[in-house]
Amino acid sequence: MFRGFATINYFADDMTAAEAWYTEVLGVEPYFRREFDGGPAYVEYRIGDYQAELGIIDSRFAPHGTGPAGVIMNWHVDDLAGSLARLISLGAKELQGITPRGDGFVTASVVDPFGNVVGIMTNPHYLAVLAG
Template sequence: MSLRGFATLNIWADDVEAATAWYADLLGIEAYFTRPGPDGRPAYTEFRIGDYQAELGIIDRRYAPAGTATGPGGVVMHWCVDDLDKTVERLLAMGATEYQPITPHGDGGFVTASVVDPFGNVLGVMKNPHYLDVLASLKAT
């Protein structure tokens, strides 16, 4: 078994339409896929974002497995960003709340922060020199 790389990150929302609009504003793109539920409201929407067109899916919380946390917690997925300070500032201005402040990790240039989006999901962002090195090496080939 080997983990080949992140493919899809799913988050939960009570109001998928509102969450989709919030993330569209944050990302500067519209969701490319929407699936309605039996009531006609969006049950799932998906964005393709970043250097590798990773998938960010928003799922109606009604479909969450039993026992799924309703508040922040669990794994924090960190997205590499170009300007960590400005990204955190923008997230907070958009109504997210601080979960972990901007935190340097050693002297290697790795810095993380995370917020809770208005829908209760943790969104991690980071400055990650390793990610940029790998991306540069792939573009050089």
């Protein structure tokens, strides 16, 4: 049975640049780092209200080709327009602009400088669960 989101993994060809970019975006250093051949092969961050895990993996270890794919995991943000603008200012490319989905659910997505889709949203259900 699915119990909840555990870790999401993104891939990057340039792990040093990816670590620096995500550290800037998230405002925290990775709590875990694994080296391979003298450089980072995996870095992991714990972020947000539930300490969700975001792992960045060297593309050499991808079980498939990398690049934007069919799954978008949306991160809840309090300021959707501001978060989208900040991601773009840091080098992400807009994939889908701000899109109302109904009843307070609004999404947007970007492609990070490493080819991963990053979704963001305002989500009243997330806030209700957090408040409960």
